[in-house]
Amino acid sequence: MKALEDKILNEGTVLPGDILKVGSFLNHQLDVAFLLEMGQEIARLYQGEQINKILTIETSGIAIAVAAAAFMKIPVVFAKKNRSSNIDCETYTVKIHSYTHNNDYDAVVSKAFLNAQDRVLIIDDFLANGQALGGLLNIVEQAGATTVGVAVAIEKGFQHGGDKLREQGIRVESLAIIDSMDSNTIKYREQA
Amino acid sequence: MKALEDKILNEGTVLPGDILKVGSFLNHQLDVAFLLEMGQEIARLYQGEQINKILTIETSGIAIAVAAAAFMKIPVVFAKKNRSSNIDCETYTVKIHSYTHNNDYDAVVSKAFLNAQDRVLIIDDFLANGQALGGLLNIVEQAGATTVGVAVAIEKGFQHGGDKLREQGIRVESLAIIDSMDSNTIKYREQA
Numbered sequence: 337m338k339a340l341e342d343k344i345l346n347e348g349t350v351l352p353g354d355i356l357k358v359g360s361f362l363n364h365q366l367d368v369a370f371l372l373e374m375g376q377e378i379a380r381l382y383q384g385e386q387i388n389k390i391l392t393i394e395t396s397g398i399a400i401a402v403a404a405a406a407f408m409k410i411p412v413v414f415a416k417k418n419r420s421s422n423i424d425c426e427t428y429t430v431k432i433h434s435y436t437h438n439n440d441y442d443a444v445v446s447k448a449f450l451n452a453q454d455r456v457l458i459i460d461d462f463l464a465n466g467q468a469l470g471g472l473l474n475i476v477e478q479a480g481a482t483t484v485g486v487a488v489a490i491e492k493g494f495q496h497g498g499d500k501l502r503e504q505g506i507r508v509e510s511l512a513i514i515d516s517m518d519s520n521t522i523k524y525r526e527q528a
Numbered sequence: 529m530k531a532l533e534d535k536i537l538n539e540g541t542v543l544p545g546d547i548l549k550v551g552s553f554l555n556h557q558l559d560v561a562f563l564l565e566m567g568q569e570i571a572r573l574y575q576g577e578q579i580n581k582i583l584t585i586e587t588s589g590i591a592i593a594v595a596a597a598a599f600m601k602i603p604v605v606f607a608k609k610n611r612s613s614n615i616d617c618e619t620y621t622v623k624i625h626s627y628t629h630n631n632d633y634d635a636v637v638s639k640a641f642l643n644a645q646d647r648v649l650i651i652d653d654f655l656a657n658g659q660a661l662g663g664l665l666n667i668v669e670q671a672g673a674t675t676v677g678v679a680v681a682i683e684k685g686f687q688h689g690g691d692k693l694r695e696q697g698i699r700v701e702s703l704a705i706i707d708s709m710d711s712n713t714i715k716y717r718e719q720a
Contacts, residue, residue, distance in 0.1 A: 364605065402590075
């Protein structure tokens with residue numbers, strides 16, 4: 337998505353440690369008009385796939401998931417990190433490792449909101465090593481539901497999480513794939 | 529908002545400890561079509577107020593804030609809980625007490641995304657004792673910005689956080705105000 341590639345170049349900042357800051361529009365301030373454009377593009381990519389539910393994970397997956405759901409006219413379920421005292425029913429739980437924070441956390445989804453009849457699109461803001469998305473795929477599997485595919489705004493291609501998912505036969509759509517980046521240059525992967 | 533009052537009656541569950549579970553549409557599964565209806569109503573209530581930014585707090589404020597922003601055509605900024613390693617610039621910080629989790633946390637907003645020219649609408653999913661909203665009001669004050677008002681989906685009127693804010697002269701719009709609730713009955717406050 338050319339508009340996203342341009343926006344990253346204009347507003348993003350690359351910091352040491354392979355950190356890309358896009359807080360001006362994606363994960364601190366939210367450019368909602370632009371989020372809706374991205375959501376519309378995700379809806380277009382997956383049209384005709386009879387998806388009935390979007391699964392994401394708090395926090396920064398929620399906004400883009402809601403934007404896509406606005407066009408797909410389906411609900412979103414977001415996995416919660418750790419077990420909240422407000423969830424008392426049975427849950428699907430998976431342990432996820434965060435490289436950003438160098439710790440493990442549980443991602444939790446209530447069984448009430450995901451079941452074997454669901455055809456699920458998994459959405460997140462970033463795809464790097466694929467730990468979070470792997471956890472969400474695991475939760476869909478626990479529910480006996482079908483993962484139709486994955487959609488993310490920004491894939492860090494050089495961390496190869498997306499490629500590993502594609503090798504497993506999972507459809508992964510990334511609106512922008514960064515193949516390399518440093519403080520001077522961001523190189524995008526060509527996409528059809 | 530009658531549709532929200534009815535939805536709480538149909539889908540909500542009251543648990544001991546004044547907990548109202550609305551995970552089927554507001555804070556675990558997200559009924560995005562309904563969120564957009566609520567967002568449109570918030571936009572209607574505050575039309576003509578020249579608001580240029582919505583401030584909310586992660587996690588469950590984000591979805592309704594995005595829904596309102598879609599109609600108001602303005603950006604959202606969400607305060608982060610604790611200090612993330614991805615925020616390196618100067619920040620506004622306020623300590624907030626959580627009665628739900630019985631702990632304190634820092635709410636953090638980058639100074640890059642809130643300034644003295646901003647006319648801000650503060651949005652959250654719930655208003656109970658008003659701790660979280662009080663923290664967000666404090667952050668707007670730190671920025672020298674103007675709080676035009678507050679909008680929430682569900683106010684627990686019996687916990688009086690909303691009334692305290694109104695007594696301070698702050699405009700508070702709640703789409704549903706619960707004056708009392710138990711496992712059998714939910715009573716709403718009449719609103720003009």
